[in-house]
Amino acid sequence: MxxxxxxxxxxxxxxxxxxxxxxxxxxxxxxxxxxxxxxxxxxxxxxxxxxxxxxxxxxxxxxxxxxxxxxxxxxxxxxxxxxxxxxxxxxxxxxxxxxxxxEEEKTVLSSPSDVYEIVKDLKNERQEKLLAIYTNTLNELLGKEVVAVGSLNVLNARPRDIFYYAIKYNAYGIILVHNHPEGSCEPSKEDIEFTNLLKKLSLEMGFEILDI
Incomplete structure (x- = not known):
């Protein structure tokens, strides 16, 4: 030094x-x-x-x-x-x-399979994780972030963590993906309620929650 x-x-x-x-x-x-x-x-x-x-x-x-x-x-x-x-x-x-x-070639997310390719590692996770994917108006991938991590099957996500990165990437669209380590493919009641809350907040903030 x-x-x-x-x-x-x-x-x-x-x-x-x-x-x-x-x-x-x-x-x-x-x-x-x-x-x-x-x-x-x-x-x-x-x-x-x-x-x-x-x-x-x-x-x-x-x-x-x-x-x-x-x-x-x-x-x-x-x-x-x-x-x-x-x-x-x-x-x-x-x-x-x-x-x-x-200027490099961007990844365009136009189908569920496109999204799966960038989040498929989640299936091997033993902890429940919420992943937010950010896109521009052309559905081009801007970035992805783990915005919440749970213990086994308990996940506490906060909207502000999701929107923080949306602002950081200057994003238009947000795609949310999370795993169920116990194996269930069906969204829970809490999943649906949280998604509806985010849709409402995203409209107020100028973002859009995408369902690809």
Whole structure:
């Protein structure tokens, strides 16, 4: 840690080339860089008292590659030395990466079999789990999340956990799937009541519970 802090406070020209992301990329290829080193190249400069290597390491340690995709302006400006300009630069990088990923072929959910393919592992679970699947207006898969876990056949689900991820994914449709470890395929009375509640709440919030 002391060595890292020593490096972070140095000017880049004072560091050996093996520690410099640009020189490393030119020598070994861009694919040889860590996420932190890639971010350092994209940012170009650090902040007062910390070079770009230290800043990038700090950001990646704080948020990680997954959370960085959904980080907010206010999250970044809480970091000492990062103002709105630098925060917007980081957000632009994250948004660009998301758009590149979104150009990849998307999974379209148009039938029960399509849904089954992405949730079939549930049949092997011994605990009851509620899985929420999120789609856009074209029924393209945006993501899936386990929103509740029970003990044996007891499941306590909260609507706010389901809608939290709907907002996170900027989703239109929500598909809910859960298993019955005891083997029953029929929805319980509680399942039906909870689904009806979610349908009502989803309409109020601008989402739609899909029945594919």
């Amino acid at each position: 002391k060595f890292e802090k020593y490096i972070y406070k140095k000017k880049l020209k004072e560091l050996p080339e093996d520690l410099l992301p640009r020189e490393k990329a030119l020598k070994y290829g861009i694919q040889s860089l860590s996420e932190s080193e890639l971010l350092a190249i994209a940012l170009g400069s650090g902040t007062k008292g910390m070079n770009v290597i230290g800043l990038s390491d700090l950001i990646m340690k704080k948020f990680g590659i997954d959370n960085l995709k959904n980080v907010k302006l206010e999250d970044l400006t809480k970091i000492k030395g990062i103002g709105k300009t630098k925060a917007l630069q980081i957000l632009a990088i994250a948004e660009f990466a998301k758009r590149v990923c979104n």
